[in-house]
Amino acid sequence: MSFPYPGSRRRSTLLIALAATSLAVGVVDGPAAQAAGRGTSGYPAGCPWMDTHLDASTRANLLLAASSLDQKLRWLDEKAANSPDQTSFTSFSGTTTTYPAQVPCTPTVVYADSADFVRNAGTDVTVYPSQVDLAATWSSQLAYAKGKAEANDAFESGHNVILGPDLENGRTVLDGRTPEDLGEDSLLGGTQAAAQINGLQNGNADEPVMAVLKHYVANEQEANRNNMSANMTTRTLEEVYNQPFNIALSQSSPGGIMCSYNQINGAYACENPILDSVLKGQDGFQGYVTSDFFAVHSTAPSLNAGLDQELNNPIYYTPANIQAALDAGQVTMSQINEAAFRVVRSYIASGLFDHPMSSTLPTTTQTAYSESVAEQVAQNGSVLLKNSGQALPLGKSSGTIAVIGQTASATPTGGVSAQTVCTQLAPDGMDNATDCPDVVAPLDSITSRAAQDGLSVTYDNGSDIASAVAAAKSAKTAVVFAYAEEGEGADRTSLSLDGNGDALIEAVAAANPNTVVILETGSAVAMPWLGQVKGVVEAWYPGEQQGTALAKLLFGDADFTGRLPITFPASLADTPTDTTAQYPGIEDANGIYQVSYSEGLEVGYKWYEAQGIKPLFPFGYGLSYTDYSYSGMKVTGGGNGKSDIKVSFTVRNDGTKTGTVTPQLYVTQPSAADEPGHALVGYQQITLKPGQSQKVTITVDPNGAAHPISYYDTSTNSWVTAPGTYTFQVGSDSQTAKLSQSVRIR
Numbered sequence: 001m002s003f004p005y006p007g008s009r010r011r012s013t014l015l016i017a018l019a020a021t022s023l024a025v026g027v028v029d030g031p032a033a034q035a036a037g038r039g040t041s042g043y044p045a046g047c048p049w050m051d052t053h054l055d056a057s058t059r060a061n062l063l064l065a066a067s068s069l070d071q072k073l074r075w076l077d078e079k080a081a082n083s084p085d086q087t088s089f090t091s092f093s094g095t096t097t098t099y100p101a102q103v104p105c106t107p108t109v110v111y112a113d114s115a116d117f118v119r120n121a122g123t124d125v126t127v128y129p130s131q132v133d134l135a136a137t138w139s140s141q142l143a144y145a146k147g148k149a150e151a152n153d154a155f156e157s158g159h160n161v162i163l164g165p166d167l168e169n170g171r172t173v174l175d176g177r178t179p180e181d182l183g184e185d186s187l188l189g190g191t192q193a194a195a196q197i198n199g200l201q202n203g204n205a206d207e208p209v210m211a212v213l214k215h216y217v218a219n220e221q222e223a224n225r226n227n228m229s230a231n232m233t234t235r236t237l238e239e240v241y242n243q244p245f246n247i248a249l250s251q252s253s254p255g256g257i258m259c260s261y262n263q264i265n266g267a268y269a270c271e272n273p274i275l276d277s278v279l280k281g282q283d284g285f286q287g288y289v290t291s292d293f294f295a296v297h298s299t300a301p302s303l304n305a306g307l308d309q310e311l312n313n314p315i316y317y318t319p320a321n322i323q324a325a326l327d328a329g330q331v332t333m334s335q336i337n338e339a340a341f342r343v344v345r346s347y348i349a350s351g352l353f354d355h356p357m358s359s360t361l362p363t364t365t366q367t368a369y370s371e372s373v374a375e376q377v378a379q380n381g382s383v384l385l386k387n388s389g390q391a392l393p394l395g396k397s398s399g400t401i402a403v404i405g406q407t408a409s410a411t412p413t414g415g416v417s418a419q420t421v422c423t424q425l426a427p428d429g430m431d432n433a434t435d436c437p438d439v440v441a442p443l444d445s446i447t448s449r450a451a452q453d454g455l456s457v458t459y460d461n462g463s464d465i466a467s468a469v470a471a472a473k474s475a476k477t478a479v480v481f482a483y484a485e486e487g488e489g490a491d492r493t494s495l496s497l498d499g500n501g502d503a504l505i506e507a508v509a510a511a512n513p514n515t516v517v518i519l520e521t522g523s524a525v526a527m528p529w530l531g532q533v534k535g536v537v538e539a540w541y542p543g544e545q546q547g548t549a550l551a552k553l554l555f556g557d558a559d560f561t562g563r564l565p566i567t568f569p570a571s572l573a574d575t576p577t578d579t580t581a582q583y584p585g586i587e588d589a590n591g592i593y594q595v596s597y598s599e600g601l602e603v604g605y606k607w608y609e610a611q612g613i614k615p616l617f618p619f620g621y622g623l624s625y626t627d628y629s630y631s632g633m634k635v636t637g638g639g640n641g642k643s644d645i646k647v648s649f650t651v652r653n654d655g656t657k658t659g660t661v662t663p664q665l666y667v668t669q670p671s672a673a674d675e676p677g678h679a680l681v682g683y684q685q686i687t688l689k690p691g692q693s694q695k696v697t698i699t700v701d702p703n704g705a706a707h708p709i710s711y712y713d714t715s716t717n718s719w720v721t722a723p724g725t726y727t728f729q730v731g732s733d734s735q736t737a738k739l740s741q742s743v744r745i746r
């Protein structure tokens with residue numbers, strides 16, 4: 001499968017080369033450290049920064065105090081920082097930079113890309129569902145579990161830094177990286193990212209892995225991503241695009257954050273003063289900022305803005321360039337010291353100095369735990385969008401089931417199979433047709449589960465619509481698998497399904513009144529056939545355990561707990577970025593696409609609320625096999641706008657099956673705040689048996705990073721709570737309020 005990303009092969013080769021070099025070296029203590037011998041205090045002589053009794057900052061300072069300028073500068077470049085025994089590095093342009101050997105006792109560090117699973121692992125690793133699936137679980141326990149499992153995959157396959165998770169705000173559903181991100185809401189995305197970071201960094205005490213949260217900031221489109229400027233007001237930056245990062249930072253401490261390719265208001269992200277003023281200053285980020293590949297455009301402006309490390313080989317952050325900037329008085333020694341300190345401190349704090357990776361790789365890192373995490377995410381992230389006439393769950397009355405569609409089967413048809421939708425496309429040299437070798441195909445799982453009910457299953461790959469129609473006609477129930485591929489490097493151009501999927505579904509639905517559609521897509525799609533089918537499941541890209549998870553859901557052995565983390569619009573024309581000026585932007589005389597974020601705060605569900613546009617399916621939406629009722633809402637506290645507000649209510653399972661539900665709390669601020677619609681300010685997941693009820697209390701912290709009852713006031717550059725009436729609503733999605741109560745604040 002071709003993928004329009006220039007240079008992707010080359011970059012991936014280099015990553016692999018880096019891994020190979022590092023693995024050859026393999027251990028924390030380089031030859032110099034070993035020669036130095038062990039000190040009497042338990043750490044190698046001459047390496048006081050290896051004293052684990054000291055805190056990370058003290059250790060980093062000890063190391064830097066023993067370093068020459070060029071040794072400090074090594075930390076400012078990924079390759080030089082991470083390969084302590086290597087002294088010369090050649091960039092893509094062919095320039096070779098040499099450094100002195102690093103001080104002793106510094107670790108080999110290997111970065112791996114991984115939003116969804118450890119990329120280029122060189123070992124058989126578990127392929128988890130894509131990140132949008134993780135967002136759809138609304139479960140921070142699962143996000144932690146995924147981080148923990150993935151860290152194990154990383155460490156054991158010779159990687160101790162994960163470049164992920166990713167955050168964005170879903171400004172356009174066409175963004176090719178939507179499946180790699182955690183949905184359109186700052187609170188949901190920020191909370192999921194934090195839990196995953198905590199799992200990555202703290203989940204395996206003896207196998208530490210550091211996380212690099214990315215891509216800061218407003219990295220909302222792949223179209224022209226290297227030459228576009230996201231132009232927005234300060235209020236929009238603060239309230240929308242900085243918010244998920246700020247929330248993630250309030251709940252976790254990623255070692256690094258990656259700045260993005262795009263410009264924000266005319267300055268490239270990696271040399272934008274907001275790195276220092278907003279991210280490190282206001283948000284209090286303690287780690288280091290590293291660049292995306294080739295996202296650096298300067299030496300002094302980048303250092304001044306707060307970029308600490310250049311990714312890959314030195315181009316702008318070579319010792320010669322930095323020395324020239326120092327000589328010209330464009331940067332100061334204290335900036336260089338700070339950049340080096342941030343990198344070293346993060347590596348030490350994340351445990352990378354104290355836990356060398358093994359140089360012997362296992363053939364697989366898959367464990368029962370990692371596979372069960374992959375299955376759980378696929379199961380809990382799948383969203384039931386439609387279920388009329390109790391088409392689902394399937395069971396004895398379903399009769400013969402015709403499974404239709406290429407992605408149901410592990411056997412490729414025209415190059416497409418269950419592996420294709422295992423996870424998102426990525427320009428890492430990964431071939432989606434073969435890189436999910438352990439995939440459990442839905443067809444196999446459905447066939448064996450159906451047999452338990454005495455049902456038979458037929459299969460048609462759907463490539464010939466007439467043949468699919470015949471298969472659908474001769475069965476009582478039709479289950480059609482449809483897909484749309486996307487990933488890094490390109491945006492989608494429409495909301496249509498790939499592989500003639502819309503036509504296939506229409507034809508099958510016309511032939512069989514009991515048609516259920518399983519969508520495997522990374523983002524929203526239009527559903528022109530929605531009225532003609534009985535059931536629709538959004539399964540996203542469900543990873544290697546997809547078959548097991550889907551069979552359980554379809555046959556009702558498990559309930560659907562997934563809820564949409566993005567709005568599904570009825571059409572592209574309904575979306576907030578429908579003009580060319582807004583997306584993909586208008587090219588200026590310098591070849592930069594100027595992208596007007598003129599919709600301001602009206603992003604995601606807030607746009608639909610504010611504009612009174614009914615989406616196809618709202619944010620937060622998802623059906624279940626049981627029904628819930630909500631009662632007894634009470635809002636207490638917070639009248640002064642400063643202390644906690646407690647919102648309590650009771651949820652009852654009125655149905656006949658056990659289920660897990662996620663009540664969502666939204667708040668509408670008074671009109672003086674000038675906020676569009678309402679915002680998610682809390683949610684909680686509870687499991688209830690039939691007839692069981694439970695009181696839920698959601699605490700809203702007015703002073704928390706989410707700023708739930710404030711707006712960003714640009715005249716004072718601070719968050720302000722407007723005096724007035726605040727309406728709290730408990731809902732099953734962003735557009736369905738079940739309970740509501742208004743309170744006066746201040």
Ligand code: BGC
Pocket residue numbers: 113163214292293
């Ligand atoms: C992506 C980053 C990724 C890097 C390394 C870039 O193209 O934007 O997310 O971490 O490549 O693979």
